[in-house]
Ligand SMILES: Nc1ncnc2c1ncn2[C@@H]1O[C@H](COP(=O)(O)OP(=O)(O)O)[C@@H](O)[C@H]1O
């Protein structure tokens with residue numbers, strides 16, 4: 074065997090791909106095929122399922138759940154914009170002004186991960202509660218009306234998702250910004266660019282790969298998220314993730330749940346491709 | 360009196376407790392090629408960055424063309440910089456890199472195109488418009504950086520070790536190129552380098568810096584022929600230094616008695632009236648002769664020292680001797696191989712010789728506490744002691 078390996082040295086790098094490849098085949102490709110096949114089956118738990126190539130199910134699913142699909146994309150988009158607006162300045166400050174506190178500041182960014190995602194979202198429920206310490210106090214002071222509520226509104230759900238995915242945005246942005254040579258910004262200033270112009274013409278284009286990675290890491294999980302809508306929202310904030318979860322686990326309507334999952338995947342894939350083209354255009358503008 | 364283009368008036372820069380530039384005053388004249396020369400860490404870059412506006416001054420005033428610009432940000436100063444390692448924009452092609460400054464000033468497209476074209480020709484890079492910086496060699500990047508700065512027709516161009524990253528051959532070539540470009544467009548160049556040879560061949564004037572101060576300022580030949588301190592003498596080439604006392608004066612010359620009692624003569628003007636001095640002479644000014652062929656010598660117009668050859672190395676153009684004097688000083692001598700035709704004719708190791716030189720070629724340095732020799736960067740690698 075070592076003799077064989079020695080003769081085919083070129084193969085060694087590919088051997089390193091084997092564990093990851095097996096892992097992905099097992100936990101991504103196989104489920105994906107299963108999901109696709111389940112979507113195209115008809116039947117019920119009682120009578121059993123048969124593969125009927127019922128492509129009409131996709132149309133049916135979109136028609137039934139169009140509100141939730143659109144809402145998910147909307148929420149995902151808003152969350153992405155918000156995380157970017159909050160995260161970019163954070164990453165920028167840490168990268169360019171962090172000095173010797175860089176690592177500590179980054180630690181603060183990922184600190185929330187030390188506690189479970191669910192626990193943190195539940196605590197948001199307490200914070201935003203109608204008579205919780207924030208709204209309760211504001212109401213006692215007469216600053217907001219008694220009927221005002223945050224819980225069970227889009228604001229609560231979007232804030233929750235934004236909060237949960239912020240670190241995923243800050244980290245790739247930080248990595249991209251930290252790589253930029255500060256002398257490039259000085260060079261821009263030297264060539265008559267104001268601070269803002271230097272940002273627009275040099276810093277931003279050079280961090281665009283980070284912006285892309287960061288927005289994917291917030292948009293994709295945000296669109297598919299169901300926990301925040303579940304805990305912080307009402308029926309009016311139901312997202313597609315909640316629908317899929319209910320179809321699978323409550324209604325046991327596996328074909329429809331699978332079809333919706335595939336539609337969601339495809340929707341995200343298309344958004345990503347469109348977005349990538351848009352950014353590529355941006356990068357080249359001067 | 361030529362017009363001042365850049366003037367630093369008692370400028371100081373501190374980083375915390377550390378003083379990088381210390382109460383520095385300097386005037387650069389219009390159209391001049393001015394070099395800031397000194398060892399690494401002496402404050403050259405910091406000085407340049409204060410002129411460019413990248414570093415706030417702790418105290419003092421910076422004038423550009425007579426106007427006080429101390430408080431102005433870089434983009435409001437009419438100077439441009441060629442950065443150490445160039446700092447080209449990696450996401451822009453050569454054309455857009457060069458056009459960057461004009462675009463920020465909203466110059467019309469047609470004019471931008473014409474000027475970029477002109478600049479590419481000036482730096483000898485036509486046809487490279489569409490290349491990205493990472494597709495260029497070091498020398499080409501250097502030219503783009505130069506074009507990117509010059510296209511703005513700045514009043515002053517600042518260059519921070521612009522040739523430092525190039526190999527020796529390219530470096531020599533770019534030195535000539537830079538000189539040509541500077542004389543073609545006639546703007547002031549302020550050039551930072553730690554390479555004495557580069558500074559000497561390129562500059563009209565050189566300020567030798569040391570620990571945030573100017574050690575000596577002058578034309579290259581002034582600095583070389585009449586260094587004002589051991590530091591300058593050692594930094595600009597090889598020099599032989601001998602301690603002595605001024606014991607008398609004869610018109611234009613002073614008598615200096617060396618440690619071993621020998622009397623040598625030096626120009627009185629150079630001695631500045633000091634008594635405790637160091638006399639110096641450059642290796643190529645020394646004549647070495649075998650003691651047997653005792654040359655007729657008169658103290659009036661020749662200085663002479665006896666010594667023993669420690670080492671002779673034949674280097675083609677010249678032969679380098681290390682000669683030890685009676686009291687142990689080692690002197691370096693470059694003897695041109697005018698009449699000899701090979702190593703065999705050189706003086707042999709251990710031979711007793713006489714070193715002679717003209718009093719006018721002697722320089723005099725006051726002995727001070729700061730008399731520590733510089734770490735010179737000459738090529739032959741012999742350190743005079
Ligand atoms: N931003 C800074 N903070 C602290 N010290 C600095 C800074 N910039 C330069 N220095 C110090 O100032 C001194 C002069 O630096 P510099 O001007 O870069 O020297 P040179 O260009 O002559 O090599 C050095 O000792 C350097 O360490």
Ligand SMILES: [Mg+2]
Nearest residue numbers: 403404405520
């Ligand atoms: Mg420097």
